[in-house]
Amino acid sequence: MLTERPLITLLTDFGTTDYFVAALKGVILSINAHVHIVDITHEIPSHDIEAGAFTLLASHRAFPRNTIHVAVVDPGVGSARRPVLVVAGQQFFIGPDNGIFSYIFEAESEYQIFELKKEQYFRHPVSATFHGRDIFAPVAAFLSNGVRPADFGKEINDEVRLSPLKARPLKNGNLEGRIIHVDRFGNCITNITRDLLIKRDESRARLRVNGTTIRSFREFFSDEARPTRKLFGLWGSAGFLEIAVNSHSAAEMLGVRRGEPVILEIK
Amino acid sequence: MLTERPLITLLTDFGTTDYFVAALKGVILSINAHVHIVDITHEIPSHDIEAGAFTLLASHRAFPRNTIHVAVVDPGVGSARRPVLVVAGQQFFIGPDNGIFSYIFEAESEYQIFELKKEQYFRHPVSATFHGRDIFAPVAAFLSNGVRPADFGKEINDEVRLSPLKARPLKNGNLEGRIIHVDRFGNCITNITRDLLIKRDESRARLRVNGTTIRSFREFFSDEARPTRKLFGLWGSAGFLEIAVNSHSAAEMLGVRRGEPVILEIK
Amino acid sequence: MLTERPLITLLTDFGTTDYFVAALKGVILSINAHVHIVDITHEIPSHDIEAGAFTLLASHRAFPRNTIHVAVVDPGVGSARRPVLVVAGQQFFIGPDNGIFSYIFEAESEYQIFELKKEQYFRHPVSATFHGRDIFAPVAAFLSNGVRPADFGKEINDEVRLSPLKARPLKNGNLEGRIIHVDRFGNCITNITRDLLIKRDESRARLRVNGTTIRSFREFFSDEARPTRKLFGLWGSAGFLEIAVNSHSAAEMLGVRRGEPVILEIK
Numbered sequence: 019m020l021t022e023r024p025l026i027t028l029l030t031d032f033g034t035t036d037y038f039v040a041a042l043k044g045v046i047l048s049i050n051a052h053v054h055i056v057d058i059t060h061e062i063p064s065h066d067i068e069a070g071a072f073t074l075l076a077s078h079r080a081f082p083r084n085t086i087h088v089a090v091v092d093p094g095v096g097s098a099r100r101p102v103l104v105v106a107g108q109q110f111f112i113g114p115d116n117g118i119f120s121y122i123f124e125a126e127s128e129y130q131i132f133e134l135k136k137e138q139y140f141r142h143p144v145s146a147t148f149h150g151r152d153i154f155a156p157v158a159a160f161l162s163n164g165v166r167p168a169d170f171g172k173e174i175n176d177e178v179r180l181s182p183l184k185a186r187p188l189k190n191g192n193l194e195g196r197i198i199h200v201d202r203f204g205n206c207i208t209n210i211t212r213d214l215l216i217k218r219d220e221s222r223a224r225l226r227v228n229g230t231t232i233r234s235f236r237e238f239f240s241d242e243a244r245p246t247r248k249l250f251g252l253w254g255s256a257g258f259l260e261i262a263v264n265s266h267s268a269a270e271m272l273g274v275r276r277g278e279p280v281i282l283e284i285k
Numbered sequence: 286m287l288t289e290r291p292l293i294t295l296l297t298d299f300g301t302t303d304y305f306v307a308a309l310k311g312v313i314l315s316i317n318a319h320v321h322i323v324d325i326t327h328e329i330p331s332h333d334i335e336a337g338a339f340t341l342l343a344s345h346r347a348f349p350r351n352t353i354h355v356a357v358v359d360p361g362v363g364s365a366r367r368p369v370l371v372v373a374g375q376q377f378f379i380g381p382d383n384g385i386f387s388y389i390f391e392a393e394s395e396y397q398i399f400e401l402k403k404e405q406y407f408r409h410p411v412s413a414t415f416h417g418r419d420i421f422a423p424v425a426a427f428l429s430n431g432v433r434p435a436d437f438g439k440e441i442n443d444e445v446r447l448s449p450l451k452a453r454p455l456k457n458g459n460l461e462g463r464i465i466h467v468d469r470f471g472n473c474i475t476n477i478t479r480d481l482l483i484k485r486d487e488s489r490a491r492l493r494v495n496g497t498t499i500r501s502f503r504e505f506f507s508d509e510a511r512p513t514r515k516l517f518g519l520w521g522s523a524g525f526l527e528i529a530v531n532s533h534s535a536a537e538m539l540g541v542r543r544g545e546p547v548i549l550e551i552k
Numbered sequence: 553m554l555t556e557r558p559l560i561t562l563l564t565d566f567g568t569t570d571y572f573v574a575a576l577k578g579v580i581l582s583i584n585a586h587v588h589i590v591d592i593t594h595e596i597p598s599h600d601i602e603a604g605a606f607t608l609l610a611s612h613r614a615f616p617r618n619t620i621h622v623a624v625v626d627p628g629v630g631s632a633r634r635p636v637l638v639v640a641g642q643q644f645f646i647g648p649d650n651g652i653f654s655y656i657f658e659a660e661s662e663y664q665i666f667e668l669k670k671e672q673y674f675r676h677p678v679s680a681t682f683h684g685r686d687i688f689a690p691v692a693a694f695l696s697n698g699v700r701p702a703d704f705g706k707e708i709n710d711e712v713r714l715s716p717l718k719a720r721p722l723k724n725g726n727l728e729g730r731i732i733h734v735d736r737f738g739n740c741i742t743n744i745t746r747d748l749l750i751k752r753d754e755s756r757a758r759l760r761v762n763g764t765t766i767r768s769f770r771e772f773f774s775d776e777a778r779p780t781r782k783l784f785g786l787w788g789s790a791g792f793l794e795i796a797v798n799s800h801s802a803a804e805m806l807g808v809r810r811g812e813p814v815i816l817e818i819k
Contacts, residue, residue, distance in 0.1 A: 023585045027574065033469035034301075034568075035328035037344035037523070040294065043323045044347030051290045051321075051349070056577045056589075061569035064470055065532060077571035080578030080685065082585070093532060148522035151347065202567035203598055255682035256571070265599060265627060300736035301568075302595040304611035304790070307561065310590045311614030318557045318616070322590075331737055332799060360799060415789035418614065 024162035029058040049159035065093040075121040089113040096146040101134040117180040135171030204267020210259040291429035296325040316426035332360040342388040356380040363413040368401040384447040402438030460549040471534020477526040558696035563592040583693035599627040609655035623647040630680040635668040651714040669705030738801020744793040
């Protein structure tokens with residue numbers, strides 16, 4: 019076994035009302051009864067690979083070395099898209115080769131990708147519509163039992179990638195980004211990271227989004243004696259610039275959703 | 286103990302916003318701290334025994350031998366309906382005798398049912414409204430600790446049953462079925478299984494549902510170069526004929542919900 | 553370690569669509585891989601401290617001795633509110649000092665509160681907006697590893713409290729209470745407990761709520777041959793007087809929500 023108590027996380031768009039998630043867990047525990055399974059979320063919007071990729075990026079670093087992450091947002095299940103195992107940042111990632119691991123590739127300097135080919139590690143018969151249960155879950159369980167990554171199939175290097183997550187510096191020195199996630203509280207997470215601001219004066223920055231200009235930047239949510247409904251920027255817990263407002267939804271106030279462009283102006 | 290690391294699953298209509306599910310887990314772990322608890326789902330529609338029975342059927346086979354399934358969809362809690370323990374397919378099922386185990390009885394050739402009578406295995410005082418916490422959870426935990434099924438009460442054989450799940454062959458050779466589940470993606474799972482088609486030519490079948498005729502049968506969801514909004518049938522991961530459409534809700538397109546009749550015509 | 557297999561529960565308003573809950577679990581398992589984590593709920597309404605306090609009260613007693621409960625409903629995260637560890641009823645409670653543990657203080661005769669000050673038990677850098685991940689989760693994990701409560705910081709006794717949960721006896725002998733929770737089934741849980749009725753004749757009681765008078769008190773939900781849509785009172789599984797109706801939502805029928813006043817008249 020990889021570790022004394024192997025850890026497998028699950029991230030899917032299966033929801034929690036059907037039997038899908040339970041089927042994955044049953045298959046995993048049938049192969050390795052000692053594994054610890056943690057749900058990251060099953061509420062990724064149906065078929066939304068980008069949302070899955072972001073949530074995996076934001077959560078994986080909290081987990082220990084050797085954690086095995088199974089990520090199944092898989093609109094192309096049953097078609098030619100390849101099932102893969104990724105080794106990156108001393109962790110493992112298993113799922114379809116459809117871009118869901120893009121931001122992990124972007125965040126980690128080194129990684130290896132193996133195509134899952136060896137059918138002895140699959141559950142049979144392999145359903146054409148449920149590779150989560152029949153390929154990804156059993157491969158994760160066998161990996162937790164000590165099977166080596168290269169045993170599952172050959173290394174590949176022509177993986178599918180989403181467009182880059184990182185915000186883009188413009189010629190005039192501003193940053194062009196976008197909202198990459200709206201969380202449960204209505205906070206808007208942008209793809210602007212602090213390292214892009216090196217040598218710039220944050221206190222003179224202005225954030226423009228959907229016709230609104232935000233000039234206030236704070237350290238935390240309740241940074242006022244009397245909370246007002248004023249939008250502000252803050253460096254969020256996932257490492258990105260967020261747009262927030264006290265006890266209300268910034269997304270609703272701004273009238274925006276994921277994908278909305280954001281410009282950070284630095285005079 | 287039954288196994289080195291006993292496994293208890295939970296399937297309820299409790300939702301996840303209240304303290305109900307946590308109370309079950311606390312009771313189980315108070316009796317056997319080594320048990321592994323897996324949620325199947327807590328989002329069965331309130332009091333919908335048929336939905337609970339289907340989800341239990343669809344998920345139980347992914348779990349290993351000796352798994353203990355606790356299923357609590359229990360509109361009659363506190364009344365005369367009996368609490369039972371079922372032994373079937375080398376697994377255990379604990380819950381009310383109200384039909385929730387019907388499809389397990391239908392799927393497994395042999396089974397035994399014990400009425401839960403021995404109050405020393407209950408949590409006291411037994412609330413009249415929460416047998417999940419006070420009867421089913423502790424019985425599951427004691428079973429995982431090695432108490433034998435017959436120790437909980439006498440065997441019975443007049444169990445409550447729902448109407449049969451299986452589709453019905455008509456005199457003209459067609460199959461009359463119904464939609465038994467609509468999943469999160471809007472796929473409509475029917476009660477038609479492939480064994481009913483033995484010796485028939487699947488390629489000449491037609492599926493009629495709510496005024497729509499479906500002639501296309503596929504192997505998986507994305508079986509087209511360019512996905513269209515065309516309904517098709519496919520043999521789903523739970524072993525039943527499903528009606529689906531690429532990246533959209535088949536249930537919405539058909540205007541149907543669970544219970545809708547389906548006719549499979551085979552010329 | 554506290555016990556052979558330490559148990560940590562999580563109660564938050566984080567929802568299950570974001571990466572927040574997974575981050576807590578990853579941090580805990582990075583520090584103690586042997587801990588068993590149980591979700592109480594993550595669906596507390598955003599920033600609703602009172603709802604969190606009630607759910608914690610209703611669920612904690614089902615858990616065994618030495619259970620560590622992490623409760624994060626924390627609108628003031630990052631501000632001056634103190635992070636605390638509470639020892640009460642042979643269990644542990646970790647979260648913000650904002651009233652979320654009020655009903656535990658009310659229910660347990662003795663308790664101790666320690667302010668979390670020792671930064672060596674925090675995750676660094678401590679985000680200003682996510683103390684769940686950076687303070688509460690690691691402190692819970694270190695506690696499960698055997699660090700003693702007093703090692704995390706000094707004892708305090710000026711804790712923040714919500715208004716008392718208990719119903720109030722009026723001069724005329726009646727009880728004035730309120731609805732403290734509406735559960736998934738629409739049952740209305742009041743803050744009236746049976747001990748307040750000592751020496752009173754329950755059979756002559758009347759419950760008044762939002763213009764409706766309820767005269768029927770029952771032992772369980774389905775206490776009728778033919779269920780009717782008649783409201784009734786019953787002593788619920790959490791120990792409080794509940795208002796219910798068979799197979800429908802009492803809250804909807806009464807047109808009430810949490811906070812609605814309730815008068816119990818006893819002639």
